[in-house]
Amino acid sequence: MRRPKDYRRFFISKAGPPPHVRIGNQLAQKRYQGGARFSEVALTVAPYAEVMTLTFAPAPNTELQCLRMGQLIPADGTLRVFDILRTPADNAATLTFQIEKEQLRLKIPANSELTYGEVLRMVHSQNAATFEAMHLRTFRAGYKHLHPSPLALPELLRRQKALEGKMDESSTKDAAYIKWILTDMYLF
Numbered sequence: 001m002r003r004p005k006d007y008r009r010f011f012i013s014k015a016g017p018p019p020h021v022r023i024g025n026q027l028a029q030k031r032y033q034g035g036a037r038f039s040e041v042a043l044t045v046a047p048y049a050e051v052m053t054l055t056f057a058p059a060p061n062t063e064l065q066c067l068r069m070g071q072l073i074p075a076d077g078t079l080r081v082f083d084i085l086r087t088p089a090d091n092a093a094t095l096t097f098q099i100e101k102e103q104l105r106l107k108i109p110a111n112s113e114l115t116y117g118e119v120l121r122m123v124h125s126q127n128a129a130t131f132e133a134m135h136l137r138t139f140r141a142g143y144k145h146l147h148p149s150p151l152a153l154p155e156l157l158r159r160q161k162a163l164e165g166k167m168d169e170s171s172t173k174d175a176a177y178i179k180w181i182l183t184d185m186y187l188f
Helices: 005-010 019-031 036-045 116-126 128-133 150-163 169-187
Strands: 065-068 071-074 084-086 093-099 102-108 113-115
Touching: 093 150, 102 116, 113 116, 116 128, 116 150, 128 150, 150 169
Parallel strands: none
Antiparallel strands: 065 071, 065 084, 084 113, 093 102
8 A cells, every 4th residue: 555755754653652753842841841831921021913013102292091911001102912092081192103114193082992903994094095005015024024014904905805806917916915915914
């Protein structure tokens, strides 16, 4: 009976794992002692979905609050995936985001609570002309950034939907490129 060459790699026997797997497991246990404690430390050093963190600059004299991990803290210029951004009851806020060389402004009304997704949608809707004028290659990861900016997500989804029915060569290439960028963002 003919089997592919890699068949033995997936073969499980009563004798246990082969020596190279056993050595790898022992090495992992030796390096990462502590199990759950190590996981907690790792998550504080590198938070979940760190790549999707938005950075912004609030307008001067703007007091924003951020609900992060169940605690209300002063906004520090970052918005993580599960954060909620609060504006004061008495005045509106203006935030400035940046994609490459483009500056995007977001005006938030007074007494608002915004989730991460709402911030993305509002940035896109208030800066639609700027996003539309941007070249597709602006959204990709470059040497400065390992991953594309999460601010581009609504625009990439809009462009992907617009290219669905087109069959010419440039549209096909753009659709494939957008799919590649979105996959990179989703896998962060």
